[in-house]
Amino acid sequence: MTLVSSANALPEANTPSPRPPRPGARLHAVLFHVTGVLVAALFLAPIVVVVLASLRPLSQAGAPLPPWPTTGLAFDSYGRLQSFGTGLLHYAGNSLFVALGTTVLTVLVSVLAGYGFSRFRFPLKSLAFVLILSTIMIPFQSILTPLFLILAKLGLQNTLTGLVLLYTTLQLPFSVFMMRNAFDAVPKEIEEAARIDGVKGLRMLVYVMGPLVLPGIVSVGLFAFLNAWNEFLAALVLLTDQEKYTLPVLMTAVRSGRYGAVDWGAVQAGVTVMMIPCLLLFLALQRFYIRGLTAGAVK
Incomplete structure (x- = not known):
């Protein structure tokens, strides 16, 4: 009975224990995700600015700043574009x-x-x-x-x-x-x-x-x-x-x-x-x- 118990216990004894997290691993993961978010924001910023600038009313269309509409969204620019030519x-x-x-x-x-x-x-x-x-x-x-x-x-x-x-x-x-x-x-x-x-x-x-x-x-x-x-x-x-x-x-x-x-x-x-x-x-x-x-x- 003792031999059987020892044989059954042997695999559990040989099972490797999980490795402790390396020092700084969590900091590395945080820096990785923060860098990814910043790079994504850097590439998305021009797209967001263009879309918001297209939604400004005619009175603000030529103003360089701010790029977002200050008096609500307006689709006048799309209407003028649609009326151009054919x-x-x-x-x-x-x-x-x-x-x-x-x-x-x-x-x-x-x-x-x-x-x-x-x-x-x-x-x-x-x-x-x-x-x-x-x-x-x-x-x-x-x-x-x-x-x-x-x-x-x-x-x-x-x-x-x-x-x-x-x-x-x-x-x-x-x-x-x-x-x-x-x-x-x-x-x-x-x-x-x-x-x-x-x-x-x-x-x-x-x-x-x-x-x-x-x-x-x-x-x-x-x-x-x-x-x-x-x-x-x-x-x-x-x-x-x-x-x-x-x-x-x-x-x-x-x-x-x-x-x-x-x-x-x-x-x-x-x-x-x-x-x-x-x-x-x-x-x-x-x-x-x-x-x-x-x-x-x-x-």
């Missing part, structure tokens, strides 16, 4: 068409190109990939005039479709690089097992490889959407018809005002409207975005 919703629709079109084309081409560079062998493969990446080093502003002439020759100048093609071309080098790395991170044994089961061709890419590289696809799409949504210079140069303006170009037209006056309230309202889709999209896809960057771009 209306805010029309210009937002133009930006949405350009951003979504750029995203779809960029994802489609970069996924196919990345899969080809990762899994297939063909002549001058390395040279072609280096040439694609080398275009990242060319400043966009230096080739804007040739691009304008090319689009004018094709009849796509002053069209939203031409803007979509231009943004897709500028976004593709980095997107192809990301997708090539994302496909390289997938073991080839998975494809071999799928081929044994009879999966091949486009079905292999869509049903087998697609879910595995989904974070990379989301990252590429998010980059393409944000760049196309916020791009200003190409839209300003290529678009001459006011009805085809995107939101960044609209902000320039609103900022010009009449007789040199700047309607700061309408400008801040436009900036607020432009921020909303970007924030919502990033918050919804941030989990895939972070995984895509860590698994693909920094491989």
